Amino acid sequence: xxxxxxxxxxxxxxxxxxxxxxxxxxxxxxxxxxxxxxxxxxxxxxxxxxxxxxxxxxxxxxxxxxxxxxxxxxxxxxxxxxxxxxxxxxxxxxxxxxxxxxxxxxxxxxxxxxxxxxxxxxxxxxxxxxxxxxxxxxxxxxxxxxxxxxxxxxxxxxxxxxxxxxxxxxxxxxxxxxxx
Amino acid sequence: xxxxxxxxxxxxxxxxxxxxxxxxxxxxxxxxxxxxxxxxxxxxxxxxxxxxxxxxxxxxxxxxxxxxxxxxxxxxxxxxxxxxxxxxxxxxxxxxxxxxxxxxxxxxxxxxxxxxxxxxxxxxxxxxxxxxxxxxxxxxxxxxxxxxxxxxxxxxxxxxxxxxxxxxxxxxxxxxxxxx
DNA sequence: GTTATATATATCATTTCGATATATATAACG
DNA sequence: CGTTATATATATCGAAATGATATATATAAC
Numbered sequence: 001x002x003x004x005x006x007x008x009x010x011x012x013x014x015x016x017x018x019x020x021x022x023x024x025x026x027x028x029x030x031x032x033x034x035x036x037x038x039x040x041x042x043x044x045x046x047x048x049x050x051x052x053x054x055x056x057x058x059x060x061x062x063x064x065x066x067x068x069x070x071x072x073x074x075x076x077x078x079x080x081x082x083x084x085x086x087x088x089x090x091x092x093x094x095x096x097x098x099x100x101x102x103x104x105x106x107x108x109x110x111x112x113x114x115x116x117x118x119x120x121x122x123x124x125x126x127x128x129x130x131x132x133x134x135x136x137x138x139x140x141x142x143x144x145x146x147x148x149x150x151x152x153x154x155x156x157x158x159x160x161x162x163x164x165x166x167x168x169x170x171x172x173x174x175x176x177x178x179x180x
Numbered sequence: 181x182x183x184x185x186x187x188x189x190x191x192x193x194x195x196x197x198x199x200x201x202x203x204x205x206x207x208x209x210x211x212x213x214x215x216x217x218x219x220x221x222x223x224x225x226x227x228x229x230x231x232x233x234x235x236x237x238x239x240x241x242x243x244x245x246x247x248x249x250x251x252x253x254x255x256x257x258x259x260x261x262x263x264x265x266x267x268x269x270x271x272x273x274x275x276x277x278x279x280x281x282x283x284x285x286x287x288x289x290x291x292x293x294x295x296x297x298x299x300x301x302x303x304x305x306x307x308x309x310x311x312x313x314x315x316x317x318x319x320x321x322x323x324x325x326x327x328x329x330x331x332x333x334x335x336x337x338x339x340x341x342x343x344x345x346x347x348x349x350x351x352x353x354x355x356x357x358x359x360x
Numbered sequence: 361g362t363t364a365t366a367t368a369t370a371t372c373a374t375t376t377c378g379a380t381a382t383a384t385a386t387a388a389c390g
Numbered sequence: 391c392g393t394t395a396t397a398t399a400t401a402t403c404g405a406a407a408t409g410a411t412a413t414a415t416a417t418a419a420c
Contacts, residue, residue, distance in 0.1 A: 017398095017399075017400090018399080018400070018401095019398065019399050019400075020399095037400080037401075037402095038401090038402075038403080041400065041401060041402085042401090042402090060398090060399090065399075065400085066398090066399070066400095067399090067400075091408090
């Protein structure tokens with residue numbers, strides 16, 4: 001499932017411009033897939049050349065012209081075919097965890113700051129998912145994927161809070177004094 | 181934190197060849213970072229040119245020659261500097277979740293198979309982490325990162341098991357009959 | 361004998377990122 | 391009134407990285 005195919009999939013849900021597709025990536029998909037203009041625009045051009053989508057230019061008032069893309073019947077077939085393939089493995093790259101592998105090289109304050117920031121970050125992402133849940137009517141599929149994100153973020157927060165003392169070391173002392 | 185920098189970091193833990201670094205990526209880092217030969221070998225070449233690592237060729241018996249890389253004092257400084265930078269955001273790409281967004285387009289059997297496979301996949305990854313835990317003496321940092329992986333995989337398995345009915349639909353019926 | 365696996369390095373087309381350029385319009389701020 | 395920020399919209403390009411493949415040697419399995 002490359003970005004080209006995922007753009008095709010998004011167009012099964014309704015017509016859109018490249019800019020709107022980027023917005024969708026940022027808003028709905030950002031928790032499990034990312035794409036930049038540098039991949040989206042060439043993808044749409046290629047899909048058009050292949051006849052999997054069609055494009056009409058729309059003049060707009062007080063806005064730049066828009067190119068609105070629609071999926072073609074051939075495009076729908078191609079996407080169904082892509083969906084039937086077994087998914088590629090997840091690709092992840094976490095600077096946070098990579099840095100943590102070298103925790104013993106970090107000053108204690110910096111390490112604590114790193115973990116604090118990461119917990120804040122996950123809380124923000126949880127809030128985004130809750131907003132998403134509140135604002136719009138969701139399909140079961142959307143609900144399911146959103147819930148998945150929530151579960152994983154919450155697990156990460158819980159783990160960081162419960163186990164940060166393993167790398168922070170001195171937290172052991174403050175815990176002991178809090179308990180005693 | 182690009183692959184070049186992470187290779188430098190791995191060399192702070194001991195000398196290694198490109199092949200051995202790839203092994204480390206596959207074994208210890210695969211849960212949160214990936215890299216291919218196509219990025220590792222050029223990275224080592226560039227680090228050598230910059231004087232951040234040094235390289236000595238070693239003839240081996242009954243094995244191809246090896247190029248063993250060592251980090252230089254300058255390299256250690258450069259890595260400490262890189263560590264002090266705040267981490268880039270996580271980059272993830274999950275075909276599995278992307279496909280699930282189109283669950284309503286999938287035949288029921290295919291969807292169930294997809295989720296079964298994913299649960300199996302996470303169980304395997306959990307087992308890998310447990311092997312890792314059992315086999316080698318671990319630094320606190322390593323323990324912490326491994327535990328993080330376990331927590332997240334377990335949360336994913338639990339979520340999939342508890343909520344698959346949301347997208348599978350007919351599972352609602354079997355649950356109702358199992359309960360009644 | 362042939363197939364698979366392991367050790368070891370290297371290259372290359374393709375994909376993708378991240379930054380930047382261009383253009384138009386509104387809103388905010390002092 | 392000027393400046394800065396934000397939003398809409400498309401496009402391109404160098405740099406990074408993937409995934410596949412090539413080359414070479416050796417052992418183990420079947």
